[in-house]
Amino acid sequence: MGNENINESIGRGISVFKNIEVLYPEYVPSYLPHRELQLRLLEQIFKPLLTDPGSVSIRAMLIGGVGVGKTVTARVFSRNMKKLALENNIDLKYVHVNCHRDRTLYEVVSEIIRQVGAPIPLRGLSPREMLLALLSHLERHKQYVIITLDEFDYFIRTAGNDAVYFLIRLYDEYPDAVKRLNYIFISRDITVLGMLDSTTESYMLKHLVKFEPYKLVELYDILIQRRDLAFYEGTVDNDVIKYIAEHEGVDRGGEGNARSAIEVLLHAGMAADNEGAQRVSIEHVRKAIAIIHPDVVRISDELNNLDLHELLLLKAIIRTLKEKNMPEVKIGDVEEEYRYICQQYGVEPRKHTQVYEYINNLKHMEIIQARVSGKGYRGRTTLIKISTPLDPLERRIDELIEKRRK
């Protein structure tokens, strides 16, 4: 063990984390895996700000579902842009307003002024007077601003068409002014733009940047980046990361949401720490999933509707998962365990086709996940996994098996 490792072990105490903050939502990584395209597009859209500042008021709209990196992309983009602006002797400020918190025109304009740091009184002025005062301030200081209006759909719904019009089309009234305000709008939902008049709508849609939900391989890279920054080396295996990415990946039936994937990683690490474990296991991930996705609690209710053989089969799946210590197990191994369990309980096991039907039922009830194996397996087989913590699930199943047998 090198000195560095010894120091790490001593420094580690009982935690697997070396820097837990990296997993908190406000952390902005220096590099964003799989958002290169969106960042490049934004750079193109905002290029006039560097080459011919003040010539146009630039706006872009970022659209995509939950946790697909819209906010963090806007932040990384603005960080890069500020650096480039500095190199070009342009004084560029960045303002990020969350319209879920600040929904009215007054609140949004106040927040912009506060973040720019302009000495403008916020009381006694109308939003219009405030914004004009801000424009004069920027003019005096030769400053430019990129304003991100995050969760902009809330603003549209609450403040309405006129407020949106006023905010983003101010320069229509002052066509000769140097254009110092530029906008990035962020929304999960594009249909809400239908609430605006058609000119304002097309004004906003000039530059659209789309964000698709993340696939397994993409989440894998995002999680590996966070793991390396947050955890001591050797405490979280690649298999554990893959398990989380599989659970959340849109191509595996997940939401493709990076936020919940990172949250699962955080809670899995915390579960390992709670138990004083040296490494994060798949079972810690299952516990984390149960916390992040409380819908798995629903499974306990569903169990009441299962018949004896479905319960025995589920028990066999749990036993095989535990025994193999793998994220997924083959149906053949499960069937073998099922026959063994039936023998122990003194009941006649069901035939293969019936077992297969049970597996399908359990899958439709979303108690288990099942898929046909791809590369890496000889022949094709069905692979089964369970995302709920196994120990409490097995205890509950044992109780129900006892009840059914009585």
Ligand SMILES: Nc1ncnc2c1ncn2[C@@H]1O[C@H](COP(=O)(O)OP(=O)(O)OP(=O)(O)O)[C@@H](O)[C@H]1O
């Ligand atoms: N490509 C990426 N690389 C690294 N981290 C990412 C990436 N995409 C998203 N994240 C992280 O995932 C979390 C969610 O991302 P973000 O808040 O940007 O999503 P969003 O699309 O704005 O979601 P919402 O609409 O729910 O606010 C953040 O912690 C962010 O840092």
